[in-house]
Amino acid sequence: DAGVIQSPRHEVTEMGQEVTLRCKPISGHNSLFWYRQTMMRGLELLIYFNNNVPIDDSGMPEDRFSAKMPNASFSTLKIQPSEPRDSAVYFCASSGGGTYNSPLHFGNGTRLTVT
Amino acid sequence: GDSVTQMEGPVTLSEEAFLTINCTYTATGYPSLFWYVQYPGEGLQLLLKATKADDKGSNKGFEATYRKETTSFHLEKGSVQVSDSAVYFCALSNAGNNRKLIWGLGTSLAVNP
Numbered sequence: 001d002a003g004v005i006q007s008p009r010h011e012v013t014e015m016g017q018e019v020t021l022r023c024k025p026i027s028g029h030n031s032l033f034w035y036r037q038t039m040m041r042g043l044e045l046l047i048y049f050n051n052n053v054p055i056d057d058s059g060m061p062e063d064r065f066s067a068k069m070p071n072a073s074f075s076t077l078k079i080q081p082s083e084p085r086d087s088a089v090y091f092c093a094s095s096g097g098g099t100y101n102s103p104l105h106f107g108n109g110t111r112l113t114v115t
Numbered sequence: 116g117d118s119v120t121q122m123e124g125p126v127t128l129s130e131e132a133f134l135t136i137n138c139t140y141t142a143t144g145y146p147s148l149f150w151y152v153q154y155p156g157e158g159l160q161l162l163l164k165a166t167k168a169d170d171k172g173s174n175k176g177f178e179a180t181y182r183k184e185t186t187s188f189h190l191e192k193g194s195v196q197v198s199d200s201a202v203y204f205c206a207l208s209n210a211g212n213n214r215k216l217i218w219g220l221g222t223s224l225a226v227n228p
Contacts, residue, residue, distance in 0.1 A: 004158070031214060043159075043204070043218045056215065091158050100208045101147035101166050104216065106158030 002026075004107035006092050012113045018080040021110045024073055025094030033104060034067055034077050035091040043091075049075065082114045117142040121205045121219035128195055128226050136190040136222045138179075138205035146209040148172075148181050148188040149216070153202045162190075162203070195226045 005024040013019055025032050033048040047057040049069045057067070064083070069075040079086055089111050093104040122137040140148065147166045151159040163172030168183035177192045190203060205219040 042220045045215055048214060050214070093158070095214075100210050100214055101164070103149065103161040103164060104151075104159070106160065108156070108158050 004092055004094050004105055006090075006107035006110050008110060009108065010111050010113075012115065013082055014115055015083055016081045017114075018078065019082045019086075019112060019114075021077040021090050021092075021112070023075045023077075023092030023107060025075070025092070026096070026105055027073065029094035029096040029105070030072070031095040031102075032069060032075050033093040033095070034075070035093065035106075037089045037091060037109070038087075046077070079112075082112075084114045087112055087114050117146065117207055117209055117217045119205050119207050119217050119219040121203075121222055124202075124221075124223040126222060126224045128224070130197055130226055130228050131194045132226075134190070134192040134195045134199070134224070136203055136205075136224070138188045138190065138219060140186050140188065140205075140207050140217075142186075142207055142209055142217075144209060146207045148179070149206040149208065150177070150179055150188070150190050151204045151206060153204065153221070155201070159204060195224070197226045197228050200224055200226045 007022045031050050034046040036044045046059045047067045052069045067077045089109045091109045093106045095102045118141045149164045150162040152162045153159045163174045165172040165181035171180045179188050179190045202221045202223045204221045207217045
């Protein structure tokens with residue numbers, strides 16, 4: 001089991017540039033979550049998908065953020081244009097089981113720095 | 116709405132000391148409760164869970180008991196090791212929250228040899 005795979009591990013970009021973060025969930029898992037982690041705000045759920053369909057995107061901070069899941073094995077989180085306040089660690093997590101008490105499996109995150 | 120409160124860190128202990136990290140929650144109905152652990156540079160991973168009152172979750176020497184009467188899910192370990200140094204998150208999941216986990220802010224634990 002390869003676990004949840006995120007790329008890149010680190011991304012440094014300049015303000016105004018487009019950033020794309022990638023995630024491959026665990027095979028067979030039907031739910032995928034994007035989280036953001038900062039010291040100030042802790043863990044924030046940005047969006048989650050069930051069976052490739054976005055279910056709740058109320059945590060997406062603004063229109064600069066978008067997420068897609070074109071198939072069961074791949075998802076992207078895009079920030080366009082990026083701003084310094086977007087600097088954070090972004091985690092992707094997946095879950096099988098389909099119930100609210102199914103645990104999440106996290107990737108190792110992408111550390112984004114926007115200068 | 117539902118919420119989770121866990122004790123602030125950092126917590127610093129010597130190896131073989133007893134660990135307690137407090138977690139209390141507010142929720143309607145019958146939530147499931149989780150402890151996740153985050154080692155430096157890694158994502159969170161499930162440590163243990165309990166899905167109903169009086170259940171005890173356990174893993175790697177850690178334990179937590181789901182106490183509905185005190186709305187608590189305190190994490191304990193009888194003898195910590197240096198390798199337990201990490202950030203620990205308490206979380207709640209409820210049928211009414213549509214798969215969203217409600218997270219505590221995390222408690223950083225440092226264990227010294």
